[in-house]
Amino acid sequence: MMCSELSLLSKKSSRALDTTLIMINENDNKSDKSAANEIKLISMVAPVYNEEANLADLVKRCIAVGDALGYNYELILVDDGSADSSAQMIQQAAKQHEGKVIGVLLNRNYGQHAAVMAGLAQSRGDVVVTLDADLQNPPEEIPKLLEKSIQGCDVVGSVRMNRKDTFFRRTASKIINKAVQKATGVMMTDYGCMLRAYHRNIVDAMLQCHERSTFIPVLANTFARRPCEVPVTHADRSSDETKYGLMKLINLQFDLLTSMTTFPLRLLSVLGGLLAMAGFVFSIVLLVTRILYGATWAGEGVFTVFAILFIFIGVQLLAMGLLGEYIGRIYHDVRARPRYFIHKVVSGCE
Secondary structure (H helix, E strand, O other): OHHHHHHHHHHHHHHHHHHHHHHHHHHHHHHHHHHHHHOOEEEEEEEEOOOHHHHHHHHHHHHHHHHHHOOEEEEEEEEOOOOOOHHHHHHHHHHHOOOOEEEEEEOOOOOHHHHHHHHHHHOOOOEEEEOOOOOOOOHHHHHHHHHHHHOOOOEEEEEEEOOOOOHHHHHHHHHHHHHHHHHHOOOOOOOOOOOEEEEHHHHHHHHOOOOOOOOHHHHHHOOOOOEEEEEEEOOOOOOOOOOOOHHHHHHHHHHHHHHHOOHHHHHHHHHHHHHHHHHHHHHHHHHHHHHHHOHHHHHOOHHHHHHHHHHHHHHHHHHHHHHHHHHHHHHHHHHOOOOOOEEEEEOOOO
């Protein structure tokens, strides 16, 4: 009797579990459908700096992707003070694709992330996708990001598979990614890839931030409730020139380090304390050896003392340099100058 009751109870529990799983799946499907229904407009934002060789192909491929998405869309091209004919090409594209292409022309070069912020400010989409204009991030990968956005990811990053960059760029990217992961605690794989998708609420939150030194993927993750990543292909660079040289990568690393955490200051405090303790212990050792072995032996260690002194001076200069980086950013934020100045917005509806 007991066995039959247990068997019946087990069957009921199994049916209840199946029913619960079906309800969860149905709720997930409803959630996905409602998320898809909430999306009325997709915005694609691309910063452009001296990309006249790629611009026509970029517009053509983005338009083709947008037409195939099944949503209303807009392509926002932000000219970041290009010295070639990129600005003129953007204006022509806006007139040729009226209502689909919007040109934002900055009066000078402000940098990639400032240009993207200018594009985000002009965007109206429920989901905003950012991508580079050099076509290393193929626009054909945008539907992958959109699918994740519909599933509920408010920030969708991308991981470049089989990267076509140089060894130097790949190594620098790994170092930056590890530094960001350690500092933010968000274990996203590829912070350097600009091909990303953001829900409207994330974009609005980022636009409320007024700091000058902005690294958009990190800033977005500070507001993200459910970040995720998708693998994407990576194409060869159309030209051998990269917009990020050694000095720009170094500046980017400093921007990352000082704009998202005060950990270096705390680390320097800890290291300074440890070095001070080590110096104190070493001075005791020198004093004891002087007493035991006389002044002659101590005199022979003068160069060692000078070496340690130089180490202390180097640490102090490093600490002052980092403090200077923070003070410089405080100085720029206190002045509260605009990140960018828009010279003209071209939508083709004029």
